[in-house]
Amino acid sequence: MTDERDFHALFDPKGVIVAGASTHPGKFGFVALHNLLTAGYGGKVFATNLDGTPVLGIETVADIDEIPDGAADLVFVCTPAKANIELLRKCAARGVRAAFVTSGGYAEAGAEGKAAQDELVRVADELGILLAGPNGQGVISTPSSMCAQIVAPYPPAGRIGIASQSGNFVSSFMNYARHYGVGVSRAVSAGNAAAVRVADYLDFYADDPETAVGLAYVEGISDGREFFERMRSVASRMPLVVVKGGASDVGARAAASHTGSLATDDHVFDGACRQAGVVRAATIEEAYEAAATFATQPLPKGPNVCVVTTAGGWGVVTADAVGRTPNLRLLPMPADLKDELDRHLPPRWSRNNPIDLAGGETKDTIPTILEIAARHPDVDAVVFLGMGIQGNQGRMEREGPFYPDHGLERIVAYHERQDRRFTETAAALSKEIGKPILTATELSITDRDNPAVAGCRESGQLCYASANRAVVALSHLWQYARHQQRR
C-alpha cells in the first residue's frame, strides 16, 4: 500500500509541474495552470509545453529534464495518455513523488484504454509514485493554497476532507462550501481510481491534522467487505459522511429466500454504514450540511432537543421535524427551566418547548434565553429560529427612499447589530458549553448578506436554510455520537 509520504506529496507538495500547459484558454492544460496560479499556491510552479512558449507568464520547458532536480514533488498531468508513461519516468527521475493524471483515454475508453491504465499503474508502482486518477478533475489542498484542478471552484479553507468517485460532486461540495463558508481542507476527484481509491484518501484524512471530517461520494463498490472494514476504521478516527449513487438499484436475489428478496443493495449498504458508524446522507446537499455540522459543532451527548423561536409557526414546524426523526426527542419542558424562563419573559411566552418568545423580547432577551436553554443540563442540543428578521427590515429601510432620515440610520444599524449578535452569541455559546446550537433561516440562501447570516458565516458556523435541514444534520450528529458512545 502507498505510504503516508506519498499523500503529502499529493496534498502539500513543495513544487508542482503542470505537464501539458497550453496557451489556449479553452484547454485543460491552460485551465489547470490558471487555477493553480490564481488560488495563490505558495510553492514553485513549473510547466511543460512542446513549444516551450510561456503560458500565463510562466516560462515553460519542452522537457521534464530541464526542471531542477527535487524542485517539484507533484506533477499534474494534462498530456495525452500515450505520452504519460515516459512522462512519469522522467518525473520520477526529477524527484516527483505523486502524479495527478487528469488525462482521459484510460479505462473509461474501452479495452485499449484499460490496458493503458494497467500499464500506467504498473509503471507508477515501479517508480514509487502515488498515482491519482487518471481521468479525474484534480486535487485541492487549502493548507497549501493549492487548486490543481481543471474546474472551479476553489473553496474557503476549513476542516472537511472530500474524496469522490465523481469529480463534479467535488465541485458541488465546494460550491456549497463557498456559499455557506464552512470550508474544506483537502478535496480530490478519484477519477478512474486506478491505484488510489476513495477509501485510501479517506484513510489519509482520518489521520490528517488539517481534516476533522470526511465527506465522500461513492458509486459502484466492488469489494464490499474491504470497503466496510476501511470505512469502519476511518469512522472510528473521524466522523465520515457518505452519499452513495445508485441507491435505488433494487437487486433481488435467491428466489427461494424471502430474506434474499428483501436484501436490496440499498438495504445492505445502509446496514453496513450503520454498523461501521458511517453517516449516510440521502442527497449531496444533506451530505455537505452533515459534514459542515461535524466540522463546526460539538457532538451532542443525548437526543434531547430544545427549540428557541421568536415566532410560533417556526417552532411548531421544527417540533414536527424533531418528532418525525426517530433518533431525536423534543425535550418536555423541565419545570426548573420553565421557572427560570418565567423570570425573564412576559407571561405570553409558550411556557413549553419550543420556547416561543412570542414577540416579547427586548434588547437582551434572545441572548439571555438562548444561554439559559443551552445551559440546562437536560438539553443536549438547541435549534434557534428567528434571527434575520430585524436585518431583513433593516435592508428594506436602508434601500428605501427615506434612508437615512427619520431616525432610520440609527434603527437600521441597531437591527443589523442585533441580528449579528444573535448568531455570534449562538456560536460562542456552543463553543463554551460544548453543545450543538444550530441556527436556521431561509435567508441563508435568499440573502446571504443578511447580518444574521453573515454573522453566522463569519463565526465559522453553518446557517441552515431551514429548520428541517438543521434537524436532519443534528440527527446525523447524534447517530454518530451514539454509535461511538456504545462501542
Place this chain on the structure above:
Amino acid sequence: MIPAIGHCTVRTVPGVRRAPPRPHVQCRPVPTLSEADSKRLLAEHGVPVLDERLVTTADDAAAAADAIGYPVVAKLCGAAIAHKTERGLVRLRLDSADAVRRAAQELLAAARPEDGAVGVLVAPMVAGTRELIAGIVHDATFGPTVMLGVGGILAEAVADVTFRLVPISRVDAEEMIEDLATQRLLGAFRGEPAVDTDRLVDVLVGLSDAAIAHPEIESADVNPLIVVDGVPVAVDALVATRA
C-alpha cells in the same frame, strides 16, 4: 456440518420415508435443508425453536401430538419442500389425535416424488399477533449478512427490514432492532407484553454465529419468527446452501 442436503440427489435419512424415485427429477436451483434440519442447524446457534417431532406415520404423528399437547400444527417436511403454505402442506389448529392422524395421512399422500424424503413435523400451535422475519443472506458485494424485519404475509410489500454484516455484536443487534420503522410493534401490543429485546438479540447473534460456522449458507429464512408472550420463536425456517 450441514445435515442432509436436498439437492439433485435424494438421500435417505434413517426413519424418514423415501418417496418413490421418478426418472425426471426437477432440480431446484438452490439446494435447501428440510424445515426440521434447518431448525436443528439454527437452534444449535441459539435460535429458539418449538418442541416439535419429526415422524413418518400417521400413528406416530398422533402419538407426538399427545406428547406435545393440543392444539398442534402438522406440516409435510422434506429437504426439497420450500413453499409449504402455497402447496397446502401446513395444517393448523389440530385439536385431537384423530384430527392429527387424518392430517398426517393427507400430508403424506400429498408428497410428490420430487419432494424426496419426507416426514410429518408435529409442533405445538403457538399464538402471537406479531410476526417478525429474520435470516441470513449472502450478499454478492458484502458477503454474509444478518437480517431482521417485520414479517407476515405482507413482509415483502412492507419491506421494513434492516441488515448488518456478519459477524454482529450484541450492540449491532440492538441497533438493528432500533432500526425498524414499526417500533410500536415491539412495545406492549394488543394485550401482549413488549418484545424481549435480549431474546431477540440472541436470535440475531445466533444467526450471525450460524453464518460463521456454516460459510456454505446462501440464505436462511426464519419466517415467521412469532412473538409469543414477548419471546420470539422460530416457527418456520428454511436454510439454503450455495451450490
